[in-house]
Amino acid sequence: MVEQQRVWGMALRLEQGRLDHEALEGIRQRKLMVQVRRKLLPCVVMVILAFVLSAPFGILGQTELQTALTLGTVWFWALYRPAFMPLFGLFCGGLVIELFSANPPGVLLFWMLVAYGVAHGCRAGLSRRGFLLSWTLYGLIILGEALTDWVLMVIRVRGALSVYPIVFQEALAVGSYPFLHVLYLWGLSIMEKHDRL
């Protein structure tokens, strides 16, 4: 409330042409902060989620959930607010996540970039056709990631492995995405409200 009054007062002084240097500096700093938050927050949240899920909690499907949340974060922000997920931040975040991932090196990073590319490329079409199609495409990306993991592990072990982990990862990721979507929409609305203020 106090913050709102301060901003209104600043706007009033701006209209009256009495804006002093201090107020101008405040506006500039605030604008910079909003920009930095917009550019960094989704990437930072993604890295923190991946890091927390790499701790040995002993939760069933923890590794699969780590992959699902990482790719889900990239998919949501690249699809709905690509400006909030800069490509450079995504790449750096992906490299950091690779350090805390149990998947074969590089696979998650590769599929993060693929998810970004697909979401960015089909953004206009997907926004017209609704949530179901974007959910299906996300499921296909998860399937691609799980299959790549499986193939690389088969090469490493030099023997056939069960396909059950692929099904499990796919089910977990596809099942958890609507919750992630709702959570990020809520976060996005709060962020935009705050920025408008």
Next chain:
Amino acid sequence: MISIHTRQLLAGLVLPVMVFLAVGVMLAGQIWSAKAIQLRMAAAREMGPVYQGLLFPQHQFYKWQLTLQGVGDLLAENSRLRKENRQLAYWYGEAQTLRQENARLKAVLHWGAEDTRDYVSGWVVRDESGPYLRAVLLQVGDHQVQQGSLAVDAVGLVGRVSEVGPHVVRVLLIEDAASRIPVTLQNSGGDAMMIGDNTPYPRLMYYSQSLRPEEGEHIVTRGQTGLTGGVSVGHVHYLAPGQPVVIPDAALERLELVRIFDGDFMPEAPPSAGRVREKPPLLPDHHDGEAPSNWQNLRRFLPFSSLRNG
């Protein structure tokens, strides 16, 4: 000054370049997998205290849960403990008798000095178990742990050390598809190979057809060069006829504190001086570290009777 057209062109190239880099990371990870593992281990080592902090609420919760459960059935627990205590007192007496008898028999046999085994205990700082991998990272401090050493929890075998870092070691669990551990069946004394397959129950293979594993039979590690024998592993169970698996004694699904035997390597037999070898050595033995002369190299071509070991 870059034109708008050039800038757009460059912006369009960023994603393909990054995808190309990611493929490079993937290939590098496959080619130099050991380096990638070392890098991840170093990251886990640095983040060890943070992981401990993250796990603190969970540990506290389990402690409270155990305390509450304990308070809940205190009377029943008390009577059970009294019974167990009586049994333990009985087994303690038995163990003392056996110990004395063992010492007496060893004295009769002029038994040599027994090898003392060092061990180091460490907290699990990261669970690397995933769909295709079963491994944990342990923080062992400044102790020098050898690759291949056995890791046990409070009850039984957990796995073997597969990678050694400066402060963190990686233990490949017995469930992992790459795990192969020679074991001995305790009832029959037969040997077998315990092979992980990424399920909670490793398979038993390569056992003698005359000494088949029995249902419920206890299994220990086989004593051989590079492996400590007699470490409790688990019990045999048949999932289907002809498919024996091992139900591990160790609580692999929830590992916290793991102990690693530091000296897993049994001493090699000493050179038997004075005995005649059946075949000449392919390479000459040099125990004194001196380079062999050409005359000594010629010894391998001499008749057997003139060959001496060492």
